[in-house]
Amino acid sequence: IILNQENLDQITGGISTVGYDRKNIKSGIVHIGVGGFHRSHQAFYTHLLQEKYNAQEWGICGVGLREGDRKIHDVLTKQDGLYTLIVKHPNGKIEPSIIGSIGNFILGVDNPLLVIDRMADAATKIVSLTITEGGYNFNPATGEFDFDNPAIQHDLKNPDSPKTVYGYLTAALKKRRDAKLKAFSIMSCDNILHNGDVARKMLLSFAKKQDAALAVWIEKEVCFPNSMVDRITPVTTQSDIDYLEKNYGIKDEWPVTCEPFIQWVVEDNFSNGRPEYEKVGVQFVPDVKPYEKMKLRLLNAGHSVLGLLGAIHGHNTINACMEDKTFVDYLRSFMDKEATPILDEVKGIDLDQYKDSLEARFANPNIKDSVSRICSESSAKLPKFLIATLEENLAEGRSIEFATLVIAAWCYYSDKQVDKNGQPMEIIDAMAKELHTAAAKTGTDPLAFIKQESLFGDLAKNERFADLYSVMVQKIYNDPNIKKHMKDML
Ligand code: NAD
Incomplete structure (x- = not known):
């Protein structure tokens, strides 16, 4: 059965499908960046709301801004938004369900004006984002907007044919202001500390350069709720596609897989209404910061710890790392000794239990989250997840050993691009070239990698860190058997 609206009734056999009428649902939400995560998280919650509470105003219009989104556009268009x-x-149980909350999909590279009009439409109340850390266009060391990006320069000069999210958002908000419509909220669902505040700061930097009066209106009218999002969502594999066809007879060209755990904590701060997500388990809080920090500094940093060390060791998946006692013990020591001390109190959460649950989630043998996905875009992730923790611990004179070995491993990984057995590793990173160039100088200057100021600020000048890093990086270069070095620290 080819998955589409017409064939929905034919799908039976233990799979939950769409029980609501999708015809009259309005797209109250325009979502930019319909990757795996949006489809396992926000689109899933929105689907539950429609299924249980008939939330007619809150369908999702998917938007992709890049040529790379053509495939998801074509698949979802063919499948009437269903997946x-x-x-x-x-425990091995597999639970598929058909999700119906995405009504349609527009591709910005084909038709920028259609995307702008959709966002400027009165029915749109929220524009949400999962555009990866890189999509926010900030310099990781300074936190300031990067005006040097040629796509940003293009957008400043060409408001009617934008390429970046900032060009689209300002063009749509301008139309709304001119039409005297209420602004939409901009809801970031990316893994960035204070994601709403970052989105706001970056958009205002861009808007001020392009149209100062519009920037004033945005500052006053647009809400940017911060949120903490969580559900591990690996990249879809061919075997997931085959599984569905073999076991359920469903031909879905791009399903999504995920773990059962799901969490979304959002600040209740919206310009133009919001879905009643609290009815389906979303937590609305006045201040999301302690939750975000806990998640980024334990889960996301923990992932990077396992990913970078695991890549060098030759583990392909996160669950393979968790079958290896040295990795489990190392992760726990990092979490207990270096991440936990920097966390504030998180109301309603027992941190020991949270760490236990993270270990269990990472160990899920069915998720098979690839180490390469976890290591991808480390240059955008590590400054926020790991280097920030290291800096805070340095300032307080606390342990930095466990994070430092990971940074040294990152240098080796960026330089050699092979694991300890000589197997090639694919490095997916917007800064891959720069990382490689800096790392390759380690032989003559052991601190070359950490001298990259856009990532490490002036950390290379900190004697305690520089000395420790220098010892560790040389140890790895002399003997890439990373597990031996990890064991020595336990
Ligand atoms: P994905 O690769 O499946 O999708 C990424 C999407 O972002 C694509 O639609 C892509 O076109 C878009 N994008 C990338 N760079 C962009 C840019 N510069 N401008 C506009 N759009 C851009 O990835 P995913 O798994 O869906 O993850 C997306 C984000 O979701 C992550 O970066 C993270 O912040 C967040 N997240 C992911 C997970 C997870 O487990 N996958 C969990 C929590 C949060």
Whole structure:
């Protein structure tokens, strides 16, 4: 059965499908960046709301801004926005369901004006984002907007044919202001500390350069709720596609797989209304910061710890790392000794239990989250997830050993691009070239990698860190058996 609206009734056999009438649902939400995560998280919650509470105003119009989004555009258009979410439990149980909350999809590279009009339409109340850390266009060391990006320069000069999210948002908000419509909220769902504040700061930097009066209006009218999002969503594989066809007879060209755990904590701060997500388990809080910090500094940093060390060791998946006692013990020591001390109190959460649950989630043998996905875009992730923790611990004179070995491993990984057995590793990173060039100088200057100021600020000048890093990086270069070095620290 080819998955589409017409064939929905034919889908049976233990799979939950769409029980609501999708015809009259309005797209109250325009979502930019319909990757795996949006489809396992926000689109799933929105689907539940429609399924249980008939939330007619709150359908989703998917938007992709880049040529790379053509495939998802073509698949979702062919499938009338429908796709299968395959939840994989740790005990082996697999639970697929058809999700219906995405009504349609528009591709910005084909038709920028259509995207702008959709966002400027009165029915649109929220524009949400999962555009990866790189999409926010800030310099990781200074936190300031990067005006040197040629796509940003293009957008400043060409408001009617934008390429970046900032060009689109300002063009749509200008139309709304001119039409005397209320502004939409901009809801970031990316893994960035204070994601709403960052989106706001970056958009205002751009808007001020392009149209100062519009920037004043945006500052006053647009809400940017901060949120903490969580559900591990690996990249879809061919075997997921085959599984659905073999076991359920469903031909879905791009299903999504994920773990059963799901969490979304959002600040209740919206310009133009919001779905009643609290009815389906979303937590609305006045201040999301302690939750975000806990998640980024334990889960996301923990992922990077396992990913970078695991890549060098030759583990391909996160669950393979968690079958290896040295990795489990190393992760826990990092979390206990270096991440936990920098966290504030998180109301309603027992941190020991949270760390236990992270270990169990990472170990889920059905998720098979690839180490290469976790290591991708480390240059955007590590400054926020790991280097920030290291800096805070340095300032307080606390342990920095466990994070420092990971940074040294990152240098080796960026330089050699092979694991300890000589197997090639694919490096996916917007800064891959710069990382490689800096790392390759380690032989003559052991601190070359950490001298990259856009990532490390002036950390290379900190004697305690520089000395420790220098010892560790040389140890790895002399003997890439990373597990031996990890064991020595336990
Ligand atoms: P994905 O690769 O499946 O999708 C990424 C999407 O972002 C694509 O639509 C892509 O076109 C878009 N994008 C990338 N760079 C962009 C740019 N510069 N401008 C506009 N759009 C851009 O990735 P995913 O797994 O869906 O993850 C997306 C984000 O979601 C992550 O970066 C992270 O912040 C957040 N997240 C992911 C997970 C997870 O487990 N996958 C969990 C929590 C949060």
